[in-house]
C-alpha cells in the first residue's frame with residue numbers, strides 16, 4: 360500500500376507523470392492474487408517474520424560500499440556472512456550472492472568452465488542467457504534435445520543417455536549445462552547426468568532458476584525431486600526471487616566441487632555484474648536466508664499443505680486436468696482445461712477476469728507458479744475461480760464438454776502469415792517443435808539487418824526469443840526456415856513479445 364509521508368511536499372502533478380511508479384502502485388492495490396513470480400508474493404511474508412523496519416526504511420537502506428558494508432566482489436564482511444549462510448543452507452562448498460539474476464550467474468559459470476572458443480554440451484531449451492554466454496566466449500554449442508511430452512506438447516527432461524552419447528561424440532566439450540527443473544517444473548535425473556559428466560572429467564552446471572526451493576523440501580515431501588546441489592552438480596544457479604522470498608533480480612550461485620577455480624569464477628562474476636550492486640537486493644537475499652534458516656521447515660510444510668489442499672480441490676473440478684509427470688516439482692501447477700474448449704491463453708483470460716494472474720501458457724497448458732509467500736486464501740481463490748469457469752462453460756454448452764482439442768491441433772487454425780503460410784501450432788512448445796530441424800552453422804562474425812519475411816535460408820545472427828518463456832526459437836548460427844519464420848510471425852500476430860525482432864526486421868549473417 361502506498362504511503363504519503365510528506366503531504367506538504369507534494370510536487371507531483373500532471374506534468375510530472377511517473378508511469379512506472381504509478382503502474383506499480385496501482386498493481387499493488389488492485390487485489391489480484393499472484394500465481395507468477397516473484398515467490399515472496401508481496402510484503403506479507405516480511406511482515407509475518409518481523410522485517411517491517413526494513414520495508415519502512417527501504418529508501419534509506421539504498422546505499423553503496425560505505426565503510427562496513429563489505430564488497431560483493433571481495434566478500435569478507437556482512438556480504439561474506441550471508442554467502443556463508445547460503446552455503447550452509449544448500450550444503451554447498453561456496454555460495455555467491457548475485458544481483459544480475461540467474462542470468463548473470465549462468466554466464467559467469469559458463470565463462471569460467473569453458474575456455475574461449477571451446478565447446479559446451481547444452482540443452483536446446485536453455486534460457487537465453489546461456490546463448491548469450493556462447494556469444495561472449497566464442498563458445499561452440501552441441502545441443503542435447505529434451506524429451507517431448509506429447510500429451511501436453513511441451514518439453515520434458517534431458518536424458519543422461521543423450522548426454523553420454525554427446526560426450527562420446529564431442530570429447531572436446533568442457534562442460535554440460537541444462538535447466539532442471541524446466542519452466543514447467545520437470546526435472547532431469549541430475550544424479551545420473553552428474554555421473555556420466557564426471558566419469559568423462561567434465562563440469563556439470565545446472566540452471567536451477569526455477570528450483571531454488573527444492574532443497575527446503577528435503578525430509579518434508581518425499582515425492583519432490585532433490586536439488587541439483589544434493590545430486591552432484593558442480594555449479595548450481597538459483598533464482599531465489601522466483602520461488603523464495605528475495606527481490607526480483609537477486610539470485611544465488613552455489614559451487615559444490617573444486618572442478619572450477621574459485622579465482623576464475625570470481626573474476627567472471629565481477630566481469631558480468633554491476634560494479635554498483637544493489638544493497639536492497641542483497642538485503643533481500645539476507646532476509647530470505649534468515650527466514651529459511653529460522654522458519655524453512657515450517658514454511659515448506661505450509662507450502663506443501665497449501666498445494667495438497669489445492670490439488671484436492673482441483674481434482675474434483677470436471678474437465679480440469681492437472682499435469683503429472685515423473686520428477687515433477689509439485690510447486691508448479693500445470694493445468695489443462697482443453698476439454699472445455701479453452702486453450703492455455705483462453706484459460707488465462709478467464710482467470711484474469713476473476714482476479715487471478717498466472718505465469719505462463721503454452722498450448723493447452725497454463726502454469727501457475729506458487730511461491731514461499733503464498734497464503735491459503737490465494738489457493739482458495741484459484742480453486743474457486745477454476746470451479747466457476749468449469750460451471751460456467753458447462754452451463755453454456757448444456758452440460759457437455761465443449762470438445763477437446765488435442766495437443767496437436769491448432770487453436771489458431773485458419774490464421775495465416777503474410778505469405779499465406781498457416782501459422783505453426785501455438786499449442787506446442789513451438790521452441791521444441793521447430794528448432795530441432797534447424798541446421799547449425801558457424802555463428803556469423805558480421806551481421807546485417809533484413810526483413811523477417813525475407814530471412815528463410817539466412818543464418819541467424821542474434822537470438823530470436825519469445826517471452827515468456829525466454830527460450831530462443833532461433834539462435835545465432837542456426838539457418839532460418841520458412842516454418843520457423845511463419846511461427847515467429849504467428850506469435851507476433853497474436854501480440855506476443857518476441858525479442859530480436861524489431862519493426863519486422865532481424866539480424867542475420869552477412
Ligand SMILES: Cc1ncc(COP(=O)(O)O)c(C=O)c1O
Pocket residue numbers: 459460461462463485486488538541542566568569598608609610828829
Ligand atoms: C530456465 C531459466 N533459466 C534462467 C532464467 C534467468 O533467471 P533470472 O530471471 O533470475 O535472471 C530464467 C528466467 O526466467 C529461466 O526461465
